[in-house]
Amino acid sequence: MQFSFTSEQEEFRAILRRYLEDKSPPAVVRRLMETEAGWERDGWRDLNQTLGLSGVHIPEAYGGQGFGFVELGIVLEEMGRALLCAPYFASTVLAATAIMNAGTEAQKRDLLPGIASGDTVATLAFTEPNGRWDADGVEMRASGRCRLDGVKSFVLDGHTADLIVVVANTDKGLAFFTLPGDAPGLSRRPLKVMDPTRKQARLEFRSVAAELLGEDGGGAAPFARTMTQAALCLANEMVGGAEKLRQSALDYANLRVQFGRAIASFQSMKHKQADMLVEVELAKSAAYAAASAAAEDDADLPALASLAKACASDAYMQTAIHTIQIHGGIGFTWDNDTHLWFKRAKSSEVLLGDATWHREQMMRAWNV
């Protein structure tokens, strides 16, 4: 397992951080979060043309950059820090990873280059109104001629995606399908989401024609693998946001004066900050360890990914709560930026499974 980043990786992170600080300051986040789409083609194109981010972990043979999960984790951590409004998690993390895991060679050659270049924005529709994150929660049926009926919910960027990867059951078992975002019979409605920096949609399918992705009935293993990889990716994104909040709380405590001194000089503040640092650093260690395990395809990956997501869920939310508390009244206002990250923390806390659920997954993976 890799416990430190190489100097190339550190350099990559520094470039990314500068780029995102420039392109995704809070003013831009606030503007985009008020739009229905939640992101813009121009900004998305620039992100991908300048830095090639949409294809970072996609193999070069399919038009990507050919890096691994450690580099993808760095990208996500920085995006989480900047609260970037873009369909990155939907397209690069969920959809591209699902296609890499489930698709045939020909399908990968057909579908991945568009995602890698950013020209195609894709998403993965797997959750349904029952809100479950495992294959047993999938109720959608695909009839014999690849016609999909049912409802998908909590679909990230589902109302704007060009390409939708769907998980459904056939007579042979779980399978993946693909269809265009404007397929006849598909109706898409943006959900009113608490975290407006990452949009979600409800997708209703009425006999929608779709293409089988990979093997009919062979979807269970690629789906589980995709969920594992997505969980560790989300954990890395979350620790970036948590770190950003922790630093903002520290900066504020150093500035804010009450009772004739900076509130940062009170032990109650110092001890809270020390505890926040511990929680965020432990969550980072878990997220980095899981990314490294994914890069090496470690057999223990399912447990480690769940461990990382559980730590990140708790750490991000706790940090968000403390950050508002340290800011006091101003932290509860709309004008202060803390609530933007607080809402991302709340939404990410449950997305792909909350801490309790992931702890149970970890215990099962370890045969306890």
Add this chain to the structure above:
Amino acid sequence: MSEPTEASVRAEVRAWLEANWSLDHGLVEWRNKLIDSGWGVPSWPKEWFGRELPPALEGVVEEEIKRIGAVGVAKTGIRRLAAATLLVHGSDMQKQKFLRRSLTGEDTWCQLFSEPGSGSDLAGATTRAEFKGNRWVINGQKVWTTSAHHADWGLLLARTDVNVPKHQGLSYFVLDIHQPGVEVRPLRQMNGHASFNQVFFTDAEVPPEMLVSEVGRGWAVATTTLMHERRGADGIRTWGMTSDRPGRIYQEERAEIATVMEPYKWYPQRAGRVDLVIERANATGRAADPVVRQEIAKLLCMSKAAEWTARRARAAQMQGKPQGPEGSLGKLVSSHVARAAAHVHTLISGADAMLTGEDAPMDGVIAEILVSVPAGSIAGGTDEIQRNIISERVLGMPKEPRTDNDRPFRDVPKNLVV
């Protein structure tokens, strides 16, 4: 001469070891030979048994010593701190008298810092050292003194002036434990062990040449000792790893380590014994309870993340990168892990958690965990002090206003009851 490289150091020390190491040596005899060669403490100055190697290359020498199965200089216990402190602050006479014998293991040491009235506030020590006639006379009490009952020498922090601010009125001495004015009594802990001592001084004497550095410079010297103590805190675990090979020299080394390790025999329990959790949960059937499962899982998450955080700190150190925040969290995190582990062991044990000794699970080991864990968040810097250190040194937060630094020590409020 060219700069030493990893390859050149490895080749040189290997050649020396192959020519000189043999099982026929006695422990002290071998260590004297090793010390004379400069390979015993290779990063030390040349005039004091070293080779002035960069500290990063010390590990190479250790690897080669281990590879050939040789024994290194004595590293266990307070003698390591005494040697490191005297190397920096000691007079030539003190270095001549103590360095070699500490490295060979012939001299044993204890650290006389903590007092009943000054724990976290170590600079508030009130043990007095007064110069009378031709010697220093010591009166007062120290506590939490590991190994005082078999130490030859003590590193003593004592107050020489109450009319200056607290840090300026301290001096540092080497005290001969074997004298009538020093009484060592064991201190019984809540877990029944007596790993530490109380040391009482009644007109104990220190000759003037055993003052380390200058009068009033004791705090700076003590800081050196504490820095090495902190750096070596991880070492306690590795000290206990002895070779089980036959041979007189190994036997002598095992005996030395056994003596030093004796007070630490309950330390694994103090750390919470996370390693026992899964086995116990499965054996008792408590792993089936969803609430208990969650608590176990929380503990395992924290424990794993703590381990990886330590690995991150070590990896950064090995690459010579500046230390990140991950390097300062270990002590605080390990006491969190220990406390969570005690909680989980209680949940798993149920009613059996009320029992101790042979009536308790695992012949008392679980009970010993439950009554040993509270020490972890106190010893070696309380959790509260750790949080102060993290917030001030890592996060750069301001210190709290102090009322004890700007006035003579005699005017600083002190404990009425200790």
